[in-house]
Amino acid sequence: MVEGKSAIGGREVWKNYLFVLPFLLIFTVFIAYPLLSEVYYSFTRYEIGIAPKFVGLKNFSNLLQDSDYRRSVVNSLIYVGIGVNVKLALALLIALFLNRDFKGRSIVQSLFLLPWAAATISSLLSFRWMLDTDYGVLNALLESLGFGKIQWLGQYSTAMSIILVYHIWKYLPFWTLIFLSGLKGIPPDIYEAGKVDGATPVQILRWITLPMIKGLYIVCTLISVIWTMGDFITVYLMTGGGPGQSTNVLATIAYRFAFRFGEFDNASASFVLLFPVMMILIVFVIRKLEGAHAAY
Amino acid sequence: MRTRLTTGILAWCLVLLMAGGVFAGERKLSLWWTVEYSAEEKAALESIISDFQKQTGIKVEWSGYSSTDLWAKVMAGIEAGNPPDVSQVLSHSLVLLADRGLLMDVSDLMEKYKADMIPAGVEASYIWNSKANKRSYYCIPFGLYTLTINYWTTDIKKAGYDKLPSDWNGFWGAFEKAQTVTGIPATGWSLSDRAEFDVSWPVEQFITAFGGRLMKDGKLDLSPENRKAVIEALKFHTKWYLEGKAPKGVTEWGDPDNNTNLQTHKMSVTLNATLSIPRWFYDKERDKYFNETASANYPQPGPYGKPYPVLTNIYPMIIPANAPNPKEAKEFVDFFMQKKNYDKYIRGLEARFFPMYKSTFDDPYFANQKDPHIYPTRQHFFGPAAPINFMLHPAYAKFVIGHGWHKMVARVAVDKWTPEKAADEALENLKRTFERY
Numbered sequence: 247m248v249e250g251k252s253a254i255g256g257r258e259v260w261k262n263y264l265f266v267l268p269f270l271l272i273f274t275v276f277i278a279y280p281l282l283s284e285v286y287y288s289f290t291r292y293e294i295g296i297a298p299k300f301v302g303l304k305n306f307s308n309l310l311q312d313s314d315y316r317r318s319v320v321n322s323l324i325y326v327g328i329g330v331n332v333k334l335a336l337a338l339l340i341a342l343f344l345n346r347d348f349k350g351r352s353i354v355q356s357l358f359l360l361p362w363a364a365a366t367i368s369s370l371l372s373f374r375w376m377l378d379t380d381y382g383v384l385n386a387l388l389e390s391l392g393f394g395k396i397q398w399l400g401q402y403s404t405a406m407s408i409i410l411v412y413h414i415w416k417y418l419p420f421w422t423l424i425f426l427s428g429l430k431g432i433p434p435d436i437y438e439a440g441k442v443d444g445a446t447p448v449q450i451l452r453w454i455t456l457p458m459i460k461g462l463y464i465v466c467t468l469i470s471v472i473w474t475m476g477d478f479i480t481v482y483l484m485t486g487g488g489p490g491q492s493t494n495v496l497a498t499i500a501y502r503f504a505f506r507f508g509e510f511d512n513a514s515a516s517f518v519l520l521f522p523v524m525m526i527l528i529v530f531v532i533r534k535l536e537g538a539h540a541a542y
Numbered sequence: 543m544r545t546r547l548t549t550g551i552l553a554w555c556l557v558l559l560m561a562g563g564v565f566a567g568e569r570k571l572s573l574w575w576t577v578e579y580s581a582e583e584k585a586a587l588e589s590i591i592s593d594f595q596k597q598t599g600i601k602v603e604w605s606g607y608s609s610t611d612l613w614a615k616v617m618a619g620i621e622a623g624n625p626p627d628v629s630q631v632l633s634h635s636l637v638l639l640a641d642r643g644l645l646m647d648v649s650d651l652m653e654k655y656k657a658d659m660i661p662a663g664v665e666a667s668y669i670w671n672s673k674a675n676k677r678s679y680y681c682i683p684f685g686l687y688t689l690t691i692n693y694w695t696t697d698i699k700k701a702g703y704d705k706l707p708s709d710w711n712g713f714w715g716a717f718e719k720a721q722t723v724t725g726i727p728a729t730g731w732s733l734s735d736r737a738e739f740d741v742s743w744p745v746e747q748f749i750t751a752f753g754g755r756l757m758k759d760g761k762l763d764l765s766p767e768n769r770k771a772v773i774e775a776l777k778f779h780t781k782w783y784l785e786g787k788a789p790k791g792v793t794e795w796g797d798p799d800n801n802t803n804l805q806t807h808k809m810s811v812t813l814n815a816t817l818s819i820p821r822w823f824y825d826k827e828r829d830k831y832f833n834e835t836a837s838a839n840y841p842q843p844g845p846y847g848k849p850y851p852v853l854t855n856i857y858p859m860i861i862p863a864n865a866p867n868p869k870e871a872k873e874f875v876d877f878f879m880q881k882k883n884y885d886k887y888i889r890g891l892e893a894r895f896f897p898m899y900k901s902t903f904d905d906p907y908f909a910n911q912k913d914p915h916i917y918p919t920r921q922h923f924f925g926p927a928a929p930i931n932f933m934l935h936p937a938y939a940k941f942v943i944g945h946g947w948h949k950m951v952a953r954v955a956v957d958k959w960t961p962e963k964a965a966d967e968a969l970e971n972l973k974r975t976f977e978r979y
Contacts (some may be wrong), residue, residue, distance in 0.1 A: 294621050295642030295673070317720055379791030380808065400734070400793030401956055486737025490952025491945060505614035506943050508621070508638060 288515035294508030304514035314491045315516060318499040322475060322520075325410065325495050330470045333414045334421055341425035342455070360478065362419035370483045373412050374399065383526075402492045405485050409493060413480055419464055428462040429455065462534055468531040474525070496520065558769055569869040570601040571627040574616065577606030579818070579894050586890025594877045600870050610738070616862075618643050625862035627871035631681075632738075634939040636669070636858050641936035642678035643673030646861040646868060648875070652679040655879055659898045660686055660852040662925065666929035668684045670760075670936060672979075682875050684884070685895025686855030688922040689743050691838040692804055692819045692915070693717070693811035697724050706838055710751070713841035717811050721787055728787040730809040732795035733955045738774050739795050739815045739855075745947040746930055747813075747853050748775035751844040757934045762976045773970060774845070775959045780954045793955055811838075815855075817893045820915035824892075836914040839921050851928035855896050896923060937976040944973050 288305055290298035309315045344355055349507050354373035361369065376383050377398040384397045399405045432455065478497035481487065487494040487502070494502070496516055572589070577584050585624065591602045607615060613635050619625040620639070630641065639645050657798070658662050667683045670676075671698075700708060701720040707713050717728040732740045749756065753770025756763060782788040789808055793801070800812040801819050812819070823831035844850040859878070862870045877883060881899065888897045889907060894917050897903055911917050932939040943949075946968055953964035 293642070294617060294639070295644045379794060380789045380803070381791075397790060397793055400791065405794075465752050485794075486734070486736035486796070487945075488948070488952065489733075489956040490949045490958075491735060491951070502944070504634075505617055507940060508617055508642070512623070 251432065257502045258412075284514045285518055285521075287511055288518040291509055292509075292511040292514075294510070298511075304517055305511050309512060309515055309519060314494060315499060317492060318494040318516075320404065320498055321493060322495045322497075324406065324470055325413070325477075325481075326474045329410055329413045330467060331473050332410075333418050333472060334466055336414065337418050337421035338425050338459075338463065339381070340418070340422045341429055342451070344422070344426055345429045358422065359419045361416050362418075363421075366416070368481060369416065369482065370412065373408070374484060379409060379411065400489055401484055402489065405489065405493050409481055409484050410533075412484060413474070413477065416480075418468075424466055425462070426458065428459045464531050464535045469526060471527060472524075545552045550629075550651045560929075563825060568601060569867070569870055570603060571867045571874055573602055573604040573874070574612060574619075575604055575606055575628040576609045576612055576627040576630045580821075580892055581888070582890045582892060583887075584890075585663035586887045590878060590883050590887055593639065593883065594874060597877070598870075598873060600873065602874065604909045605829075608821075616860075619865065620707075623864060624863055627861065627865040627868075629860055629862070630873055631858060631860055633666070633855050633858060633930075634943050636681055637939035638943070639860070639937050641671040641672050641939075643671050644698070644863050646677045646859060646863050646865065646871075647671075647674075647680060647797050648682055648872070649679045651682060651875060651879070655874075655899070658900050659734075660854075660900060660923050660927055661681070661823070662923065662927040663856050663898050664685075666856045666933040667858065669933070670976075672936070679862050681856070682879060682897050683856035683858050684879065685888070686898050686923060687816055687856060687857065687895050688819055688852055688854050688927075689813050689815055689849035690745050690915075690919050690920065690922075691811065691840070692812055692817075693836060693838060694804075694807060694834060695763040695812040695836050696834045697726060699726055706841075708839075708841055708843045710841045710843065711876065713838075718787065720797045720810050723811070726807065727782075727809045728794055728978045729782045729790050729811050730788045730795075730803050731779075731800055731812060731813050732797070733783060733793045733943055733951050734795050735952070736794065736964065737799075737948075738797060740795075740800060741945075741951060742852070742932075742942050742947045743776060743815055743855075743930065744813050745779055745951065746932075748778050750853060750928070751775070751840075752778070753844065753846055753848060755848070757938065760934060762938070764973060769965065770971060772965045773961050776950060776954060776965055778845075779951060780961070783955055793952070801939060803908075803967075815945065816895065817915055817919060821892055832914060837918045839925075841920045842925075849926055851926040852922040853930040854923060854927045855930045856898070856934065895979075896920065935976075935979075937979040938972070941972050944975075945955070947974070 270275045287298060289300060291304070292298035344351065344358070360465060375381070377385075379385060379395050379400060382398070384398070389395065396404065398408055435451060436454055436458070439536070440454050445453065476497055477495070478501060481493055481495050481498045484502070485493045486500050500513040500516045503516060512533045522540045575587060577587075587604075591604060594600065604671060612630060614630050616625065616629050616631050616639075618929045620673055636645070652664075652667065656782045663683050665681050667675050667681055669680045671680065675891055693706075696714055697720040700723045701716060702723075703716050704717075706716055706924070720726070721728040731744050734741070749768075749771050752771040752774040754768045754775065756768055756772075756786060783790075783792050789803055795803075796927070801870070802820065803809050804812045804819050805822055818836065820831055820835060820837060823835055835923040840850075840852050843850050859875055861868060861875065866870050878887070880902070883901065884897075885902055885905065888902060889905070893908070894920070897905075897908065903909060903923075908916060908920055933944040950968035950972075955959055955969065961965075
């Protein structure tokens with residue numbers, strides 16, 4: 247009898263494994279294997295035409311001595327730190343606004359989504375042309391107002407700022423949409439209970455809305471950090487890493503190592519070096535998330 | 543039922559085996575090519591491919607890319623073990639690939655052609671291979687190019703010149719004078735990472751004009767004289783922008799931006815690695831091609847009164863060492879380089895690249911003295927000419943690919959470093975790159 251139960255249990259377990267098998271396969275092929283390979287290559291000398299050979303920490307020490315790489319790390323931290331936080335904070339504010347009833351709300355919502363719907367390359371090129379020093383509409387406007395031309399993409403401070411502005415402009419609608427759906431998911435009776443208790447709109451926001459979407463916000467932060475860290479096209483097309491290699495981020499410098507020099511070892515190491523930081527961040531966010539769930 | 547099923551399966555297996563046999567017997571090759579210039583270029587290539595297929599029965603599967611996309615694709619293809627049989631590549635990446643022993647030695651083919659080839663182009667094709675520890679021909683150069691000087695003759699005339707002075711100071715001074723008359727910025731070339739050869743090539747050419755020879759007998763030479771040449775070249779390269787004699791946007795220009803700025807007459811002169819700017823005039827505003835613009839020969843002697851070589855570069859075809867169909871690849875290259883086919887293709891390029899064959903230069907298209915652009919540029923290859931430095935050593939190529947000169951230029955133009963400090967940083971970087979080899 248016991249044996250029979252055990253056999254049924256075993257079959258159930260195998261059935262469960264069968265259901266997760268497609269995921270496991272995809273995870274192994276597309277995530278685990280490339281990730282582990284990247285870690286492995288970062289400890290080897292592996293260039294085009296040269297088979298991987300273990301060299302210990304040499305790639306990391308070379309990278310840390312490379313001023314272009316160090317600058318790309320700083321730029322990545324700026325890009326992720328400012329880009330993600332400003333984007334998500336704004337997205338939440340706008341989602342709160344769009345969650346209210348007002349005339350023409352659906353039109354505003356649709357218009358607001360346009361940047362996200364626009365093709366990335368064409369919108370990037372449009373940005374670049376608008377900011378062109380000699381032909382750009384923005385400088386034409388400044389000149390008509392009596393100001394001089396600004397080299398928007400020709401100096402580090404403005405170039406990095408423009409990259410951030412584009413990133414926020416482009417991806418803000420997506421995160422707004424996510425927060426809006428999160429806000430819609432809060433049961434209306436909780437708000438009604440708050441109102442019955444005499445809570446002001448600010449108190450409702452502070453004590454009901456924000457705690458209810460805290461978990462969502464943390465998940466969004468995590469995902470956005472990962473996506474933004476890997477963003478290649480914005481910097482590549484906007485500045486090409488210039489002026490003077492000053493706006494490179496990790497994604498563009500890794501591309502430079504891999505596809506311009508054929509140095510797959512340095513390309514791998516440039517990301518692996520930041521793995522510990524990313525892992526700490528991910529663990530922190532997941533703990534926060536678990537805490538948030540435990541609270542409710 | 544079971545018998546019918548078995549018969550069906552067997553029949554399908556037979557069909558597949560037969561098809562496999564047919565496919566296995568088919569000779570083919572894959573070709574990756576740059577298609578980014580003109581419809582004529584593509585038509586000429588397709589015509590050669592069609593003739594080749596008819597003559598040899600070898601099926602050519604070809605794909606077109608932009609030159610920078612192709613660079614990354616070839617690199618990935620070779621590493622992944624899935625390379626093309628024949629491909630174009632940019633010259634500095636060719637040097638890196640050859641150095642790693644990733645390209646087929648095609649000396650046997652080059653021996654057939656090189657007697658009729660421009661010597662500077664042949665020299666640039668003789669490349670170092672660290673793996674084999676020797677120099678050899680690891681590419682077939684089919685295009686030759688040089689840094690062309692394109693300008694508005696109308697501006698020069700307004701400044702009181704019938705023709706450009708031929709000495710260094712007089713030559714460049716004419717454009718400065720033109721600016722005072724026309725108000726149009728004298729020059730413009732990119733000072734940005736968004737451009738590729740449009741930055742590094744003028745730097746190299748100016749270093750050479752100021753007497754610098756950073757590569758001597760295959761070795762890096764960082765003598766004080768060469769350091770001085772780099773500093774002077776850097777000063778000359780950036781002074782136009784710093785003194786308000788170039789459009790303000792040069793610090794963010796990509797490769798096409800000097801084209802559009804000269805075409806729209808936002809400056810009087812530019813340097814460009816091909817004759818794409820005049821070609822645009824030829825297609826769109828032919829009167830300006832013949833009567834309002836021209837291309838200049840380099841002013842000689844240089845700024846210190848000494849003659850200097852004009853730097854030339856090649857546009858190469860390669861066969862990867864791990865090409866799946868090397869025999870067919872060589873057959874294609876040989877067919878392509880046959881004079882009749884080659885001339886058809888190079889004419890299709892409409893002087894984007896100049897011929898490698900000396901005899902093709904006799905074609906009236908390249909020898910027409912009345913042409914204000916092709917003829918003066920043609921002279922670059924028959925005067926003192928030398929291969930550009932990055933063709934001579936993989937470390938130099940790596941420095942250029944890593945935008946070593948771009949960074950130096952930006953240090954002065956953007957970060958406002960002194961030319962001495964910027965040059966020293968660049969030369970230190972160059973030295974370190976060589977030390978790692």
